[in-house]
Amino acid sequence: MGTIGILAGEGVLPARVAESAYAAGHQVYILGFEGFAEASVIESWPHDYVRLGAAGQILTLLRRHGCTDLVLIGPVRRPSLSSLRPDIEGARILTRLGCALFSGDDGLLAALVRILGEEGFRVRGAHEFLQHSMVTPGVLSQSMPDAQAVADIQQGITVVRTLGALDIGQGCVVQNGVVLAVEAMEGTDRMLMRAGECRQPGEGGVFIKLLKPMQEKRIDMPTIGPKTIEISAMAGLRGIAFEAGNVLIAEKEKCVAMANQYGLFLVAVEPEL
Numbered sequence: 219m220g221t222i223g224i225l226a227g228e229g230v231l232p233a234r235v236a237e238s239a240y241a242a243g244h245q246v247y248i249l250g251f252e253g254f255a256e257a258s259v260i261e262s263w264p265h266d267y268v269r270l271g272a273a274g275q276i277l278t279l280l281r282r283h284g285c286t287d288l289v290l291i292g293p294v295r296r297p298s299l300s301s302l303r304p305d306i307e308g309a310r311i312l313t314r315l316g317c318a319l320f321s322g323d324d325g326l327l328a329a330l331v332r333i334l335g336e337e338g339f340r341v342r343g344a345h346e347f348l349q350h351s352m353v354t355p356g357v358l359s360q361s362m363p364d365a366q367a368v369a370d371i372q373q374g375i376t377v378v379r380t381l382g383a384l385d386i387g388q389g390c391v392v393q394n395g396v397v398l399a400v401e402a403m404e405g406t407d408r409m410l411m412r413a414g415e416c417r418q419p420g421e422g423g424v425f426i427k428l429l430k431p432m433q434e435k436r437i438d439m440p441t442i443g444p445k446t447i448e449i450s451a452m453a454g455l456r457g458i459a460f461e462a463g464n465v466l467i468a469e470k471e472k473c474v475a476m477a478n479q480y481g482l483f484l485v486a487v488e489p490e491l
Contacts, residue, residue, distance in 0.1 A: 220244075220245075220284060220285065220286025220287060221244065221245040221246065221247050221283055221284045221285045221286065221287075222235075222236075222239040222244045222245070222246050222247070222285065222287050222288075222289060222342075223247050223248075223249065223280045223283065223285030223287065223288045223289070223339070224236055224239075224246065224247070224248045224249070224288075224289050224290075224291065225249050225251070225276075225288060225289070225290045225291070226248050226249065226250045226251065226254075226255040226259070226260055226291065226292050227251055227254040227255060227290075227291065227292030227293050227294035228254050228255070228256065228292045228293045228294070229256070229259070229292045229293065229441070229443060229468060230256075230259055230443070230468055230469060231291045231292055231344060231348065231351070231441065231443075231466065231468050232248060232250075232255065232259055232260055232291050232292050233259045233260065233262075233263070234347075234348055234351065234468070235289050235291055235344055235347045235348060236248060236260075236263050238347040238348060239289075239347055242347075244287075245284070246263055246264065247263070247264045247265070247279075247280070247283040247284075247285055248260045248263050248264065248265040248266075249265070249266055249267075249268050249276060249279060249280065250265055250266070250267045250268070251267075251268065251269075251270055251294055252267050252268065252269050252270075254292065254293070254294050254295075255267065255292065264283070266279055269303065270294065271303045271305065272305050273305060273307045273310075273311045274305045274306055274307030275305065275307075277307060277337060280339070285339065286338075286339065286340060287339065287340045287341075287342050288334060288339045288340070288341050288342065289341075289342050289343070289344050289346075289347065290341070290344075290436075290437045291344040293405065293441070295405070311333060331434060331436060331437060341436050341437065342436060343435055343436040343437075343439060344439055344466065345435070345439055345466065348466055350470070351466045351467050351468060351470060352462075352463055352466065352467075353462055353463075353467060353470070353486045354462055354463070354486065355462040355486050355487060355488040356462075356485070356486055357483060357484070357485045357486075358470075358473075358474050358477070358484045358485065358486065359457075359474060359477040359478055359482065359483050359484040359485070360478045361457065361477070361478070361481055361482060361483040361484075362483055363424070363457055363459070363483050363485055366394060366421065367421075367424055367456060367457055367483065369395065370392040370393065370394065370395065370423070370424040370426075371392075371424055371426055371459045371485075371487060373392050373395060373397075374390050374391075374392045374397075374424060374425075374426030374459065375426060375428065375487070375489045377390045377392070377397055377400065377426075378390050378400075378426055378427075378428045378430075379428065379431065379489070381400055381401070381430075382428065382429075382430030382431050382433070383430075383431050385430065386400070386401075386402055387400055387401030387402050387409075387430075388401055388406075388427055388428060388429070388430055388433075388440045389401040389406055389409065389425060389426060389427040389428070389440075390409075390425075390426055391409070391410065391413035391423045391424065391425050391426075391453075391455065392423055392424055392426065393413075393417065393418055393420070393421070393422065393423030393424070394418065394420055394421065394423075396418060398412075398413040398416040398417065398418070398423050399412045399413040399416060406427070406442075406446065407445065407446075407449055410425060410446070410449045410450055410453050410455070411449060411452075411453060413425070413453050413455070414452060414453030414454055414455075417453070417454050421456055422453075422454045422455045422456035422457075423453075423454075423455050423456065424455065424456060424457050424458070424459060425446075425450055425455055425457070425458045425459070426458075426459045426460075427440050427442055427458070427459070427460040427461065427465055428440065428460070428461040428464065428465070428489065429461055429464035429465065435464070439464070439465070439466055440460070440461070440464065440465045440466070441465065441466040441467075441468055442458065442460055442465060442466075442467055442468070442473070443467070443468035443469055443473060444468070444469055444472050444473055444476055446458065446473075447473050447476040447477055447480065447482065447484075448476065450480075450482060451476075451480035451482060455482065456482060456483065457482050457483035457484065457485065458477070458482060458483070458484050458485070459485050459486075459487050460485075460486060460487070461486070461487060461488070461489060462486035462487060462488050463488075465486075
């Protein structure tokens with residue numbers, strides 16, 4: 219049974235994947251991306267740190283540790299080409315990526331999966347190891363969405379699907395039928411803070427998070443966690459709706475407890491096709 223190599227960005231989920239893989243009998247090795255991976259999360263496992271652009275070092279370390287399967291988990295902000303500073307192998311991979319470099323995230327990530335496969339690795343989705351972070355449709359919190367919140371959720375689903383089809387983002391905030399903010403390159407946290415700045419009088423808005431159509435689920439699966447709950451509360455939102463089965467919820471019990479503490483509703487939805 220080969221070693222599971224975990225390419226780690228921000229947050230606690232790299233450790234959760236490691237725990238699950240180890241419990242299933244796999245050896246685990248974590249490569250933490252410098253500036254993103256958190257020491258407190260990965261340093262109890264065999265690990266190294268590496269720059270995003272150091273593809274040669276990444277491939278060498280993965281092979282040296284006998285990795286056959288890879289899991290990419292945790293947010294990593296997409297760097298500019300000028301800041302990437304690729305090594306020789308990195309430059310070669312950038313060339314192999316070709317026009318995918320200038321496409322949206324979906325095209326780029328799909329190309330990365332293909333190249334990693336050509337290099338002899340099997341890319342696996344974090345959801346394969348994090349079944350406890352997946353939920354079925356339903357309300358997780360004590361607070362329930364009322365009729366207006368349900369209408370905002372439905373509008374948000376339409377908005378996010380439209381954004382997703384254009385490979386723009388995975389989330390938006392809707393308040394009483396008004397779209398306060400949509401997610402783009404700035405990421406979820408900044409989008410939520412911007413929504414707070416745009417808040418209108420009345421009941422707070424609703425944050426909706428979905429998997430994009432045709433998204434490469436093995437690399438960029440949407441995630442919410444305790445920080446999402448905290449920022450949503452700070453932004454004056456009234457609740458969070460996320461796609462059941464297609465959005466990971468990190469530290470689920472803590473998220474539910476925080477939602478109850480702040481009086482937010484937390485609901486897993488199953489959008490109609």
